[in-house]
Amino acid sequence: MPTKSSYPDVPIPDVDIWGLLFERKDKPFPDDKVIYVDPYTKRSYTYAQVKATAIEFGQGLKALWDWQKGDVLALYTTNCIDTPSVTWGCHWAGGVLSPANPAYTVEELVFQLKDSGAKAIVTQMAFIKNAQEAATQVGIPLDRVIVMGDQRDPSFMVKHFTSIRKTAGSAHYRRTKAKPNDDLAFLVYSSGTTGHPKGVMLTHRNIVSNTIMLKASEGGHMSSTGGPTGEGDKILAFLPFFHIYGLTCLIHHSLYSGLQLVVMPRFELEDFCKFIQEFKITFLYVVPPIVVLLGKHPLVSKYDLSTVRMMNSGAAPLTKELVETVYNRLKIPIKQGYGLSETSPTTHTQPWETWDKTIGSVGTLLPYQEAKYMSEDEKELQPGEVGELWIKGPNVFKGYLNNPEGTANALTSDGYFKTGDVGYQDAEGYFYITDRIKELIKYNGFQVAPAELEGILLSHPKINDVAVLGVYDNDKATELPRAYVVPKEGLGRTEADAEAIAAWLGERVAGHKRLRGGVKFVDEIPKSASGKILRRVLKVKAQEEDQRGAKAKL
Structure with a gap:
């Protein structure tokens, strides 16, 4: 029999992302709570400012570009505190956001723009040349390539997203509500370790459910009203927002839970350590390469990282040896989670209380998850037997865009997603991921x-x-x-x-x-x-x- 989550199934509201974040009746923090902070410029957004900016941007999209339900907005940029407002402004207007890796070449960006059918691009000045060249190749008008962030075009030829917000007559436009189960919220693209990246179709229901699932698993420990600083928990955000890990676990989770997110455009070790010390960061979402640096790099010893209560690692397997190396050096516990773009992303996480007893495990299932390990001939395996992990739940994606064959190969008729990851489950219900099938x-x-x-x-x-x-x-x-x-x-x-x-x-x-x-x-x-x-x-x-x-x- 498939394993089911031991967490209680907390209610998932039947709303779109905007409804979850901005129309809720149970928000446990004030509107003037600062949520997003740029540690370099000290520019910030409160909850109320994010909401107001998003509405104005969404109104501008409708007024200026006649934005329709289902239109795709591409985001080609490093992390920026304007990203949440642009994202939810697109959703307010009924659109779909498709984030692209800013390291993409023009050719790689062209593929995503074509495949997603993007109608416009938001970028930053550092990436404007590639964005404009790619837009020209796919037929996106250059006046629909706009920028956000602190830098602006000195020639005023490139519009800043704030000018879209100020479009004349935009204020009379109203929000386009999405159907949670049917309408797409994001088109994220897989990392493309083989062949072209695949467009992963994520609905509003997928992201809403995963946000609720994350809150259920972390909520008892990450409170917006407590924490060691007396100001609530703070997360240092350097994981890319164009990746599903950063998109859900950082952007959405922070606003829903009222956690302050200190936003770095990209990872840089000394700034990372400095900001932990300066802002008294209490929680970190990391990946194994960062864990390696924390365990071995001499620069880390220059800074006080003692406010960090826990790190959560994802995106690749984390080993017992690495966890112990970091803990012995910094006394910071590291638990591991697991997820994929196709699962919005998080499906498993180690409980805080058992991180040191189950090192190497990705933990247990989050609410609403069912999982099983399958043999090569698709027979269900018993605990301890190694096979491919299959997962089912409301967070499982709708399919791959323009790729019915890939969708048919990935999703079963009864709703399971074949992850392509190899592992096993132990007798206590803890899951282990050992590798990718194709990397064995x-x-x-x-x-x-x-x-x-x-x-x-x-x-x-x-x-x-x-x-x-x-x-x-x-x-x-x-x-x-x-x-x-x-x-x-x-x-x-x-x-x-x-x-x-x-x-x-x-x-x-x-x-x-x-x-x-x-x-x-x-x-x-x-x-x-x-x-x-x-x-x-x-x-x-x-x-x-x-x-x-x-x-x-x-």
Whole structure:
């Protein structure tokens, strides 16, 4: 039988996102509560200011661009405290928001604009050139490429979003209500580790339910009226808002719960530490690469991070070795959560009370979730047996845009989403994720999980970062595990050093998990904005290295 959540099913209101956030009767904090703060400029938004700005922007969209229900607004930018108002202004006008990675090239942005059918783009001045070029290629008028943030076009050729808010005659327009179960709120694009990114269709119901689920799991510990500072909990927001992790867990969760969000445009270690100290941050949503830095980087010791009560890590597996390294250094507990773009995102989280008893687990199911692990021939597995995780709940997406085949392969007829993630459930109901199906290395028929080896290697005192992948050996007719290592200062890059690392790991793992593909030293591990290792980039590098090696032997 599928496992169901042990949390009580808290009521999910039958409203769209705007109704949840701005028309609720049970808001436990005042309208003048400061929610979003820019730590660099000290510019901020209160709850009331976010609402008023969003309404004005939505009215401007309708008045200036004749915005219709279902029209798509693209957002191509790093984090900004204007993002929430732009997002919910789009929803107020009945639109769909499609956030794009600001690191995208023009070609990559063109694909998303075309696929989503975007009618306009909001960006910042730093990205205006790419945004305009992409808009031209897909036929979006340049007067529909506008900017937000503190920088403005000195020539006044590019409109600032505040000018859209001030459109003459806009005030008489009224809100377009969405049908929660049917109408899309977001088109987020998967990280694209293989092929083109996929447009994930998320409805208002998906985001509303996940916001309620998050509140139910964290609400007893993150109170807007308490906390160690006497001012309520504060979250440092550096995870990208264009990714579903930041979009729901940061932007939506903060406003619904009345938590202050200190918004960084991007991660920078020293500023990260400085702002924790300055703002007395109490909670952090992080990804494993940040956890690695907190455990190993000397700069961290310069700052007082003691106000942080807990960190929650997601986006990639987090290992026991890494959690213990950080806790031993900073005494900050780290719990782990799990989710995907297709699940809005969070489906599991470790309870605060058991973080140290279930290290390595992604925790238990949030409210309204059903899950099961399935074998390759789609038979349900028992606790302890390893298989693919399938999940069902109101947060599961509607499907992939313009991709009926992908949707049919991902969603079952009875509503389960096939995650593509491998793991198991223990006898106590805790879930474990060991790796992606397509990233598993097969050595002589044995399955090897890269994330497991990476976690162990990261505990090596002379390794700063690492990625493991399978390289195919024609002579042995099998994949071999290979490690790409970013060494710490003091570790050389000699063949002897590589052999020593391989031997060190060999003493800690089963024989089939040894690094028979070798150890290669690199300056950095390629990763996506959400912190996932881009193994496809390393696969290309491995193929080139092996081809050069084969030629040298001739």
